[in-house]
Amino acid sequence: MSEDGWVGDETTYRVAVPSDDGGPATVFEHLWTPYRMAYIRGEGKPTGAHDCPFCVIPTMSDEQGLIVARGTTVFAVLNLYPYNAGHLMLVPYRHVPDYTDLTPAEVAELGAFTQAAMRTVRAVSGAHGFNIGMNQGSVAGAGIADHLHQHAVPRWGGDTNFMPVIGLTRVLPQVLRETRKLLAEAWPEAADDREA
Ligand SMILES: [Zn+2]
Numbered sequence: 001m002s003e004d005g006w007v008g009d010e011t012t013y014r015v016a017v018p019s020d021d022g023g024p025a026t027v028f029e030h031l032w033t034p035y036r037m038a039y040i041r042g043e044g045k046p047t048g049a050h051d052c053p054f055c056v057i058p059t060m061s062d063e064q065g066l067i068v069a070r071g072t073t074v075f076a077v078l079n080l081y082p083y084n085a086g087h088l089m090l091v092p093y094r095h096v097p098d099y100t101d102l103t104p105a106e107v108a109e110l111g112a113f114t115q116a117a118m119r120t121v122r123a124v125s126g127a128h129g130f131n132i133g134m135n136q137g138s139v140a141g142a143g144i145a146d147h148l149h150q151h152a153v154p155r156w157g158g159d160t161n162f163m164p165v166i167g168l169t170r171v172l173p174q175v176l177r178e179t180r181k182l183l184a185e186a187w188p189e190a191a192d193d194r195e196a
Contacts, residue, residue, distance in 0.1 A: 054147040068183045074109040088117045090150040116191035117152040123190045127154035
């Protein structure tokens with residue numbers, strides 16, 4: 001445990017992006033293979049027959065896994081390597097690769113969680129816009145192609161100018177932890193804020 005009470009394996013969060021030497025290839029690899037999280041696995045976690053990070057994260061505490069909200073079939077988690085501040089992912093618990101694999105209940109909750117993510121990030125940060133979407137298949141850029149996940153990336157006017165810089169900058173663990181706390185606290189009210 002660290003001096004501030006963080007019980008996660010902090011060394012795992014200190015794994016830097018393999019190449020910080022810049023260039024478009026590095027930028028895009030970094031941006032779109034966001035969850036290289038094999039190394040955030042805790043010891044003795046039930047990983048089942050595979051080591052899928054999206055299956056492992058829900059077994060962690062919210063703080064350790066950077067989980068913002070847990071639903072019945074879907075959870076919301078901060079991206080460890082965010083494309084922008086507040087970059088969330090909405091993920092079904094079930095290990096399925098394709099959108100067409102989801103049940104109607106999962107589709108509905110994924111949609112509700114996507115709305116809640118937008119409302120929450122707007123409430124907390126005043127985001128001007130969002131990029132929402134999922135990459136289907138590794139050929140389409142999915143970093144973890146076997147486990148469906150929807151990205152919700154907040155956007156602010158002018159952020160394209162410095163996004164590549166952000167994309168190459170490792171986010172400090174305490175920043176992610178504080179972001180997670182802010183969003184988790186705002187989530188319930190924002191999720192209920194359904195406008196007529
Ligand atoms: Zn999985």
